[in-house]
Amino acid sequence: MxxxxxxxxxxxxxxxxxxxxxxxxxxxxxxxxxxxxxxxxxxxxxxxxxxxxxxxxxxxxxxxxxxxxxxxxxxxxxxxxxxxxxxxxxxxxxxxxxxxxxxxxxxxxxxxxxxxxxxxxxxxxxxxxxxxxxxxxxxxxxxxxxxxxxxxxxxxxxxxxxxxxxxxxxxxxxxxxxxxxxxxxxxxxxxxxxxxxxxxxxxxxxxxxxxxxxxxxxxxxxxxxxxxxxxxxxxxxxxxxxxxxxxxxxxxxxELEPFCEDYGQAVIYKGTIAEQPHSFSLDKHHHLPTGKVFPVCGNTWRMLADTRFKPHFEFIGNWDTHYGIFDGCGTALPYDTQTAGGEAGACC
The missing domain is CATH 3.40.50.150 (Vaccinia Virus protein VP39)
Structure with missing residues (x-):
């Protein structure tokens, strides 16, 4: 091929x-x-x-x-x-x-x-x-x-x-x-x-x-x-x-874990990334408004704290206490299958 x-x-x-x-x-x-x-x-x-x-x-x-x-x-x-x-x-x-x-x-x-x-x-x-x-x-x-x-x-x-x-x-x-x-x-x-x-x-x-x-x-x-x-x-x-x-x-x-684990952590986006002054979208399920305390799982914390994004966030919490699985990271199916037969998406 x-x-x-x-x-x-x-x-x-x-x-x-x-x-x-x-x-x-x-x-x-x-x-x-x-x-x-x-x-x-x-x-x-x-x-x-x-x-x-x-x-x-x-x-x-x-x-x-x-x-x-x-x-x-x-x-x-x-x-x-x-x-x-x-x-x-x-x-x-x-x-x-x-x-x-x-x-x-x-x-x-x-x-x-x-x-x-x-x-x-x-x-x-x-x-x-x-x-x-x-x-x-x-x-x-x-x-x-x-x-x-x-x-x-x-x-x-x-x-x-x-x-x-x-x-x-x-x-x-x-x-x-x-x-x-x-x-x-x-x-x-x-x-x-x-x-x-x-x-x-x-x-x-x-x-x-x-x-x-x-x-x-x-x-x-x-x-x-x-x-x-x-x-x-x-x-x-x-x-x-x-x-x-x-x-x-x-x-x-x-250091990322297999599942999204809850350590009681949160972040605040400072609004300092030029392309996204009002909110930052890490992924489909994480849209972080500027200035708002936003609870996150341990993996999301690391994606912001241990990457080039670190200077643009305040970080709240630590790793001292584990509260189980975090339920705010989306569903098992990744795509919006409800619109799969529609007209959205890709055309030249």
């Missing part, structure tokens, strides 16, 4: 309009602060964009960001504006044609964003074999990826490599396509469905278990939306399988 993917994204697809489904097209509107940055990105880079989400984590100024499956570089260039001239963005992709487009516009974006030197670079490689690239262990602050891990045959190895590269307290913030059941083998081998980011989709429960086995002990769903398949022939092939685009946060925090 790897060669099929290279051909599909290097030769078959020349622009986003060539896609046969909307699985790899971001339908959500970008936040206001991101719109002028996206408007400054070169039209050729825009034309070859294939992504199912907005992978723009908060508070990344001055950080080192790694984009897995960077394609023609749109996400890399948007992130380069946000990390600033003191930050760094590294894109990795296996498709020569996509990398050629990305590399051709490095100086264009350096000038657009007013940098004296470029803060973006691109490497050719496979996501399962990041160990073959010159990226040191524990050197990356944030890893992003946009609708690419579903195209990898060994998804567990991708997550293992990501965990190895992240600094302690680092974060993997990524969007991808997920299914509500395991994909039948016959569909998984369909080159068009695979290239369209559908038949390689993780069954969500397998993803959660795999992420935990790779060291990401408490996957947090940030947002999700059902994917519609407008192509009748491909929709018929998929039958009753439901697909979702979803964004997750995975933290490299080995």
């Amino acid at each position: 790897r060669e099929d993917v290279k051909t599909y994204y290097g030769e078959t697809l020349q622009k986003s309009e060539d896609l046969q489904t909307n699985a790899c097209c971001t339908g959500e509107m970008p936040p206001e602060y991101l719109k002028p940055i996206l408007a400054a990105i070169h039209p050729e880079v825009h034309a070859r964009y294939y992504g199912c989400g907005l992978i723009v984590p908060e508070h990344i100024n001055g950080t080192t960001v790694l984009d897995l499956g960077s394609g023609a570089g749109l996400d890399c260039y948007a992130l380069s504006a946000l990390v600033g001239e003191q930050g760094r963005v590294i894109g990795v992709d296996m498709t020569e044609q996509q990398l050629a487009v990305a590399r051709a516009h490095i100086d264009y974006h350096r000038e657009k964003f007013g940098f004296k030197k470029a803060n973006v670079s691109f490497l050719q490689g496979e996501l399962e074999h990041l160990d073959k690239l010159d990226i040191p262990d524990n050197s990356i602050d944030v890893i992003v990826s946009n609708c690419v891990i579903n195209l990898c045959e060994d998804k567990a190895r991708v997550l293992q490599q990501a965990y190895r590269l992240l600094k302690p307290g680092g974060e993997m913030y990524f969007s991808d396509v997920y299914a509500d059941r395991r994909i039948p083998t016959a569909l998984a081998k369909d080159p068009v469905l695979y290239g369209e980011c559908l038949s390689g989709a993780f069954y969500w429960n397998d993803f959660h278990n795999t992420a935990k086995a790779c060291g990401f002990l408490d996957p947090r769903l940030v947002k999700d939306a059902p994917i519609t398949i407008e192509n009748p022939a491909l929709k018929n092939k998929c039958g009753n399988i439901r697909f979702f685009s979803a964004t997750y946060r995975l933290f490299k925090l080995p």
Whole structure:
């Protein structure tokens, strides 16, 4: 399938309009602060964009960001504006044609964003074999990826490599396509469905278990939306399988517990992250209003106290007393299945 993917994204697809489904097209509107940055990105880079989400984590100024499956570089260039001239963005992709487009516009974006030197670079490689690239262990602050891990045959190895590269307290913030059941083998081998980011989709429960086995002990769903398949022939092939685009946060925090435990702790968000002055959204179930005491489980406490977010919170409590399971972290099913047949979510 790897060669099929290279051909599909290097030769078959020349622009986003060539896609046969909307699985790899971001339908959500970008936040206001991101719109002028996206408007400054070169039209050729825009034309070859294939992504199912907005992978723009908060508070990344001055950080080192790694984009897995960077394609023609749109996400890399948007992130380069946000990390600033003191930050760094590294894109990795296996498709020569996509990398050629990305590399051709490095100086264009350096000038657009007013940098004296470029803060973006691109490497050719496979996501399962990041160990073959010159990226040191524990050197990356944030890893992003946009609708690419579903195209990898060994998804567990991708997550293992990501965990190895992240600094302690680092974060993997990524969007991808997920299914509500395991994909039948016959569909998984369909080159068009695979290239369209559908038949390689993780069954969500397998993803959660795999992420935990790779060291990401408490996957947090940030947002999700059902994917519609407008192509009748491909929709018929998929039958009753439901697909979702979803964004997750995975933290490299080995102290996290298997369940959300209650220690009577709380946090207060200071409102000091520029992108979220009035409230901070850690995930789908944690929207923290500025200035309000917000009870949290031990895992959520660590995700805020032991990461780049620490300066933006006040912390109340300690680890002296345990009160059992915390009941404020959401339900067992991650996606809003009530809207799975609706129109929400992903369209170009």
